[in-house]
Amino acid sequence: xxxxEIDRQWTTRLRKRVEGKLPPEKMLPDTQPTYVxxxxxxxxxxxxxxxxxxxxxxxxxxxxxxYWWHGSAYGHFVNSLHLWSVELFFFxxxxxxxxxxxxxxxxxxxxxxxxxxxVTFFASIGAGFTGYVSQTNFDSQxxxxxxxxxxxxxxxxxxxxxxxxxxxxxxxxxxxxxAAVVLTGLHVLMVRVKGVVPPFxxxxxxxx
Amino acid sequence: MGWLSSLAALFPLDNLGHYFHWHFILISRxxxxxxxxxxxxxxxxxxxxxxxRRSRKENQ
Amino acid sequence: xxxxxxRPDVDAPKYKGGYSxxxxxxxxxxxxxxxxxxxxxxAILFGSPDEHAITIKTWSNAAPIDFATTxxxxxxxxxxxxxxxxxxxxxxxxxxxxxxxxxxxVGVRIPINxxxxxxxxxxxxxxxxxxxxxxxATWSAASxxxxxxxxxxxxxxxxxxxxxxGNLVTTASAAGPVPVMIESLxxxxxxGALDQALVTGSGFYTTDFTKPLLFISDGAYLSDLxxxxxxxxxxxxxxxxxxxxxxxxxxxLYSFWYQIPPFxxxxxxxxxxxxxxAVLSLGLLFLPFIPGLRSVPRKTKVYRLIWREHYQNTEKx
Numbered sequence: 001x002x003x004x005e006i007d008r009q010w011t012t013r014l015r016k017r018v019e020g021k022l023p024p025e026k027m028l029p030d031t032q033p034t035y036v037x038x039x040x041x042x043x044x045x046x047x048x049x050x051x052x053x054x055x056x057x058x059x060x061x062x063x064x065x066x067y068w069w070h071g072s073a074y075g076h077f078v079n080s081l082h083l084w085s086v087e088l089f090f091f092x093x094x095x096x097x098x099x100x101x102x103x104x105x106x107x108x109x110x111x112x113x114x115x116x117x118x119v120t121f122f123a124s125i126g127a128g129f130t131g132y133v134s135q136t137n138f139d140s141q142x143x144x145x146x147x148x149x150x151x152x153x154x155x156x157x158x159x160x161x162x163x164x165x166x167x168x169x170x171x172x173x174x175x176x177x178x179a180a181v182v183l184t185g186l187h188v189l190m191v192r193v194k195g196v197v198p199p200f201x202x203x204x205x206x207x208x
Numbered sequence: 209m210g211w212l213s214s215l216a217a218l219f220p221l222d223n224l225g226h227y228f229h230w231h232f233i234l235i236s237r238x239x240x241x242x243x244x245x246x247x248x249x250x251x252x253x254x255x256x257x258x259x260x261r262r263s264r265k266e267n268q
Numbered sequence: 269x270x271x272x273x274x275r276p277d278v279d280a281p282k283y284k285g286g287y288s289x290x291x292x293x294x295x296x297x298x299x300x301x302x303x304x305x306x307x308x309x310x311a312i313l314f315g316s317p318d319e320h321a322i323t324i325k326t327w328s329n330a331a332p333i334d335f336a337t338t339x340x341x342x343x344x345x346x347x348x349x350x351x352x353x354x355x356x357x358x359x360x361x362x363x364x365x366x367x368x369x370x371x372x373x374v375g376v377r378i379p380i381n382x383x384x385x386x387x388x389x390x391x392x393x394x395x396x397x398x399x400x401x402x403x404x405a406t407w408s409a410a411s412x413x414x415x416x417x418x419x420x421x422x423x424x425x426x427x428x429x430x431x432x433x434g435n436l437v438t439t440a441s442a443a444g445p446v447p448v449m450i451e452s453l454x455x456x457x458x459x460g461a462l463d464q465a466l467v468t469g470s471g472f473y474t475t476d477f478t479k480p481l482l483f484i485s486d487g488a489y490l491s492d493l494x495x496x497x498x499x500x501x502x503x504x505x506x507x508x509x510x511x512x513x514x515x516x517x518x519x520x521l522y523s524f525w526y527q528i529p530p531f532x533x534x535x536x537x538x539x540x541x542x543x544x545x546a547v548l549s550l551g552l553l554f555l556p557f558i559p560g561l562r563s564v565p566r567k568t569k570v571y572r573l574i575w576r577e578h579y580q581n582t583e584k585x
Contacts, residue, residue, distance in 0.1 A: 032290035033283055034264040035578040039253040042299065049299040053307055070318060077215035079318075080311035087310070088303055090518050091242070095250050103574060104565035106556035108280025118553045128516065138319035139510060142494045145485035146501065153363040153538035155370035158355035158377035163482065166475025197280055199575040200566055204281030205274050217315025221512035227498055232527045234504050238514040246517075254573040260288065261577060267286040268581055 021193050029192075035199050040103075043096035044191075050089035051184060055177060057082040066136055066169060086128060093121060105197045108208045113190040120183040127180055130172035133162050144168070277562045285582070317510045319497075324466070324480055327489045328457035332431040338487040339453050340426070342382040343446065344419040347486040350382040356482070357381065363539040370539070378478060386483050390465040391452055400452045403445030410444065418444035501526045521548070 006012055060078045061069065069075035097117070106114040133144040144162040151157040161167055198208070226237040274281075328335040341347035345359060353360035355377045362371030391404060407415065425440035436451040456462045466479040484490050491500065499505040506523040509515035525531050525541040534540060555561055565571060572579060 028292060029290060030292075031287035034267055034286045034288050034581075035283070035575050036290075037258045037261070037264055037577045038574045039256050039258055040250075040574055042295075043253070045296055045299040046303060049296070049303040052300060053303050057307075070320075073215050076316065076318065077311060080217065080314070080316040081307050083316040084310035084314075085303070085307045087242070087514060088306060090516075091246060091249075094518060095246060095253065098250050099253070099574070101555075102565050102568070102570040104277060104562065104571070106562070107278060110280070111556035114556055115553055118549075122549060125518065135318075137321050138493070139317065141321055141481060141484065142490065142499055145481055145490070146499075146505070150538045150542055152352075152355060153371055153536075154542050155354075155374035157371075158374045161378060161476075161478060163478040164476045169475070198283040199281075199578050200276065200571055201281040202276075204276070204279075206282055207272075207274055207279030208282055215312075217311075218313050220315045222317060222510075223512055224496065225498065225508075225512040234498070234527075236498065236508055236512070236515065238509070238512055239507055239517045242514045242517050243520075254570070258577070264286070264288045264577065265581065267288040 022189065026192055033196060033198070036196055040095075040099040041196075043092050043099055046092040047089060047096050048184065048188065050085055050092055051180065053085040054082065054089055055181075057085055058173065058177070062173060066134060066165075070137070086131070089124070090128070093124065097121065103197055104200070107197055108194065110190070110194050110197055113187060113194060116183050116187040116190065120180060120187060123176060123179045123183060127172060127176035129162075130168045130176060134165065134169045134172050136165065140165075277559075277566055278556070285578070314513070317513050319510045322484065322490065322493070323460065324457045324463045324484060325460040327484060327487060328454055328462075331487070331489045332436065332454055332458070333429055334487050334489050335457055336429060336431075336436055336450050336454050337423075337426050338483070339387060339450050339457075340419065340423055340446070341486065342386040342483065343449070344416070344423070345382060347382055349380060349386075349482040349486050363536045365536060365539045365543050368539075380479065380482065385479060386466070387449065387453055390456060390462055391449060393465055394452070394456060394461070397452070400448060403448040406445045407449065414444070418442070418446045422446045422450070502532065521545070 057078055061075070061082060064072075064075060069079040100114070100117070129143075129147065133140045133147070147162045148157055151160060151162060160171075221238070228235050228237065228240060324335075338347060342350055345351060349356060351359045353362035354371045354375055357376060357380060361369060363369075364372075388404065388407070391400060394400060410418075422438065422440045422443040425438050425443070428439045430437045434455075436447070436454055438447050438450075440447060453462065456465070463480055466483065467474055467477060494500055494505065495503070497510045498508050499510070504520075504523045504527065506519045506526070507515050507517060522541070522545055525544060526537060531537045531541055551558065551561070
């Protein structure tokens with residue numbers, strides 16, 4: 001095989017592209033700019049950590065099915081862990097959003113980082129909603145019968161039925177977590193590729 | 209399995225919530241606490257000093 | 269070679285400063301431990317809510333008159349579900365936003381005929397009920413006008429309806445088979461058989477609770493329980509949780525619109541608010557490209573707090 005043939009391969013081209021954009025020292029850096037010196041910066045990793053705990057506790061709930069927690073003290077406790085990790089997830093995500101807004105973190109070609117963050121936020125709201133209607137209790141009954149009006153008004157209710165537990169549960173445990181993980185992954189990778197946005201500089205004349 | 213009962217909440221919040229009403233705004237005490245905590249957390253994150261200042265100054 | 273002008277809200281300056289040691293894996297590990305600890309503490313302290321689901325059985329036993337009047341409204345198609353429109357039926361054109369009637373255009377995809385699905389078919393499934401079967405036959409043979417007249421007479425007598433010794437007592441006259449049908453359905457509901465009939469109508473295995481949920485939500489019982497917990501739309505309910513638990517504070521803006529005119533009295537509130545929230549969400553998503561809005565961070569100068577150490581070091585120089 002000639003070198004140019006190897007170079008033309010999809011595998012080689014993708015590997016070189018990834019190596020170029022995200023070499024190991026960028027993927028797992030051991031230094032950071034000295035301007036990263038504020039507690040506001042911890043809320044991104046706090047959100048990511050909360051997501052990990054949400055998924056972990058969700059996996060434990062999945063082991064015994066959607067009705068387990070109603071009749072088991074252990075199951076109810078795991079449900080409580082899942083609820084509070086979700087509250088922490090939204091708490092830290094919103095504080096992270098406020099921080100990134102006031103830093104104008106989209107600057108310097110980082111608009112896609114901002115946008116993936118927003119879409120993750122919206123997907124998380126969807127994941128929260130489908131979680132609420134999958135609780136199989138009074139809350140699920142009320143939330144689903146109310147939400148159906150908003151969803152139906154947009155013509156979506158015909159295909160996404162909040163009253164259909166099976167559908168809502170599968171969106172909640174398969175499709176939306178997948179979306180959240182993929183979007184969060186892309187978001188974090190983009191931060192690694194582009195680096196943390198530099199401070200405003202009133203004398204700047206040249207960009208990154 | 210008596211230890212399982214220790215998994216039950218120490219302060220369950222099952223009693224009907226307290227709500228604050230001001231004109232058309234109606235908010236639960238719990239949600240108000242969460243929102244206040246978020247604002248306090250954000251402001252604290254902005255104002256509290258971040259450790260490692262000396263090390264960063266050396267690397268400036 | 270010309271260089272593009274630097275746009276402070278779009279471009280980022282080239283960083284020429286220093287770097288300090290950073291252990292990303294240690295930071296991640298600490299964050300997970302802190303979040304796990306907080307989650308454990310909150311779960312141990314406060315637990316989570318679990319108000320039991322209500323069934324048609326609990327509803328009809330707790331509020332038999334409410335159940336009976338709802339059943340009559342299903343039979344005459346005047347219930348919320350019966351008169352909903354798409355995606356359940358064509359009884360109404362549904363909500364619209366200007367010329368957009370999206371609900372109607374998508375059409376009926378989850379067909380529900382409240383007369384048959386909620387009343388007649390469940391009653392027909394009851395075995396060994398000769399009196400009921402006779403009344404059902406009378407109903408089937410009657411014209412639409414006759415059925416309408418029967419139902420009108422029945423509903424006119426509803427304010428005087430009572431429930432005594434396990435029986436529905438109505439003063440309605442010239443109501444044909446309707447009193448027997450409604451009383452039979454109430455007894456069926458109170459036994460729990462109606463819950464099952466509505467769920468397993470399409471087969472043994474099902475996870476679709478559309479029919480029983482629509483039936484329950486047509487009555488006042490569910491919304492009365494919700495109202496006590498501040499969960500209704502006009503109580504900012506979308507943000508709230510049962511008991512004293514925190515709810516969904518992040519839905520404050522979505523919930524807000526339902527409280528103010530014209531939305532709080534509009535029949536098209538849902539689609540109008542959906543439209544507003546869609547526009548605002550797109551605004552948030554495309555913020556980096558919106559002049560004016562994207563300048564707010566630079567103009568408000570909150571960043572000077574975040575990067576104060578950097579500015580202290582560089583502005584000294």
